[in-house]
Amino acid sequence: MSFASLGLIDPLLRNLQELNYQTPTPVQAKAIPAVLSGKDVMAEAQTGTGKTAGFALPLLQRLVQHGPAVSSNRARVLVVVPTRELAEQVLQSFVAYGKGLDLRFLAAYGGVSLNPQMMKLRKGVDVLVATPGRLLDLNRQNAVQFDQVQTLVLDEADRMLDLGFSRELNAVFAALPAQRQTLLFSATFTDDIRAMASSILRGPVNISVSPPNTTASKVKQWVVTVDKKNKPDLFMHLVAENHWQHALVFVKTRNGVDYLAAILDEAGYAVDTIHGDKPQPARLRALNRFKTGEVQMLVATDVAARGLDIDDLPLVINVDLPIVAQDYVHRIGRTGRAGASGVAVSLVCADEAPQLAAIEALIRQTLPREEVSGFEAEHRVPQTNATGQVIKKPKKPKKPKVPQATPGGVPAPSKQPRRQSRESKRKPAVQRTANASQTASVSNGNPFGAKKPRSQPSSKPATGSRKPAGKPAGGHSRRRP
Numbered sequence: 001m002s003f004a005s006l007g008l009i010d011p012l013l014r015n016l017q018e019l020n021y022q023t024p025t026p027v028q029a030k031a032i033p034a035v036l037s038g039k040d041v042m043a044e045a046q047t048g049t050g051k052t053a054g055f056a057l058p059l060l061q062r063l064v065q066h067g068p069a070v071s072s073n074r075a076r077v078l079v080v081v082p083t084r085e086l087a088e089q090v091l092q093s094f095v096a097y098g099k100g101l102d103l104r105f106l107a108a109y110g111g112v113s114l115n116p117q118m119m120k121l122r123k124g125v126d127v128l129v130a131t132p133g134r135l136l137d138l139n140r141q142n143a144v145q146f147d148q149v150q151t152l153v154l155d156e157a158d159r160m161l162d163l164g165f166s167r168e169l170n171a172v173f174a175a176l177p178a179q180r181q182t183l184l185f186s187a188t189f190t191d192d193i194r195a196m197a198s199s200i201l202r203g204p205v206n207i208s209v210s211p212p213n214t215t216a217s218k219v220k221q222w223v224v225t226v227d228k229k230n231k232p233d234l235f236m237h238l239v240a241e242n243h244w245q246h247a248l249v250f251v252k253t254r255n256g257v258d259y260l261a262a263i264l265d266e267a268g269y270a271v272d273t274i275h276g277d278k279p280q281p282a283r284l285r286a287l288n289r290f291k292t293g294e295v296q297m298l299v300a301t302d303v304a305a306r307g308l309d310i311d312d313l314p315l316v317i318n319v320d321l322p323i324v325a326q327d328y329v330h331r332i333g334r335t336g337r338a339g340a341s342g343v344a345v346s347l348v349c350a351d352e353a354p355q356l357a358a359i360e361a362l363i364r365q366t367l368p369r370e371e372v373s374g375f376e377a378e379h380r381v382p383q384t385n386a387t388g389q390v391i392k393k394p395k396k397p398k399k400p401k402v403p404q405a406t407p408g409g410v411p412a413p414s415k416q417p418r419r420q421s422r423e424s425k426r427k428p429a430v431q432r433t434a435n436a437s438q439t440a441s442v443s444n445g446n447p448f449g450a451k452k453p454r455s456q457p458s459s460k461p462a463t464g465s466r467k468p469a470g471k472p473a474g475g476h477s478r479r480r481p
């Protein structure tokens with residue numbers, strides 16, 4: 001099947017040729033004709049399926065073919081998205097697919113000043129991509145009125161509900177013209193999404209392109225069990241041993257992001273971060289540097305989990321599991337795109353067993369587990385399976401404590417002297433250089449848990465790391481709290 005056979009016009013076909021899109025993906029094959037004919041659509045499609053082009057291409061065509069021209073402070077197509085990253089990504093898709101068409105596009109989201117967005121809306125825009133809160137702000141200030149909206153797209157609708165945007169969405173629905181086309185895209189179809197769909201869609205074309213809640217099948221996924229406090233060292237060990245050179249790394253907290261970024265930097269990797277406290281331009285810069293390969297390791301919190309448009313990413317490392325199981329699917333959605341094969345490894349500690357169980361239930365598979373020698377978990381991670389249950393081992397009945405009498409009548413110590421901890425026996429996997437400015441943030445503490453100082457300095461050189469120019473090579477181990 002070709003894009004031409006779906007009824008797309010020449011300027012769009014030329015742009016697709018330039019982008020080297022040869023054949024439509026399954027969601028595109030189904031969505032493009034439906035959207036072109038003006039129908040409502042309800043599509044179950046996750047990131048990586050090509051869903052953006054599935055709605056952007058036919059909507060661009062409708063904008064070109066159907067007037068009237070947009071008036072000031074109006075928009076003709078409204079795309080509502082959960083995050084600023086996704087807003088930027090969708091905007092870039094419209095710009096790329098719509099190159100050469102005389103149309104105006106804008107992305108509007110919170111966290112940046114309102115004024116430039118208001119200025120750009122003065123002339124009106126054909127496509128406005130916006131997050132729900134900012135869209136309502138702009139509407140309340142009369143910067144954008146909705147009377148010319150002909151199509152509403154809800155992209156990643158499940159994520160918007162997860163993020164608590166349902167009230168804002170209802171306010172948007174109420175303010176839009178009743179006569180309009182509505183397209184709803186969601187990675188998963190929960191009861192809440194179905195309820196929303198039934199209230200806003202009219203006779204929709206239903207599209208489902210992958211079995212619900214499955215991760216891309218070409219992605220090799222596995223779990224490494226480990227104690228929480230040892231996660232940073234295991235992470236560095238895996239990176240070095242496997243010669244991983246370009247990866248998206250997810251961590252639960254901002255402190256965790258900074259900590260891992262510092263130790264990666266110290267080991268000589270080019271690294272950048274994305275988290276909620278970072279201003280939007282800095283986030284976009286980090287993403288672009290990662291895409292161009294200038295940055296090898298991009299360490300991110302959940303805020304970046306959705307909407308990052310990174311093709312053919314070979315590797316996602318979950319140093320922490322996401323709290324919401326669906327975010328796992330979205331994280332893994334970044335690998336194995338458009339036919340590429342990928343790897344997704346998750347470091348899981350005992351506390352995370354319920355999250356692991358929820359993820360396995362969602363993706364309907366039990367993830368294979370591994371232990372890495374020297375990093376075996378002292379706190380056992382309970383077994384889980386695809387039913388979503390954490391399988392607890394029955395506790396052994398405790399033996400009653402009987403104080404042992406010594407010949408002198410003094411009770412013997414109840415415990416044996418502690419064996420040498422695994423911590424002190426293990427050699428760190430990555431040799432690190434001493435550099436006061438870089439170790440500063442590292443020495444502030446391991447946010448993954450307190451650790452005893454190492455007994456020996458590092459002796460094993462990094463296998464996969466590249467030494468930064470100008471940094472002295474040395475055998476110093478990183479200072480630890």
Ligand code: AMP
Pocket residue numbers: 020021022023024025028046047048049050051052053309310311337338
């Ligand atoms: P999406 O699911 O919309 O986030 O798209 C996933 C990725 O696939 C994007 O980077 C697109 O550029 C790419 N893509 C979308 N459609 C096609 C296609 N028909 N052929 C090749 N790549 C595509």
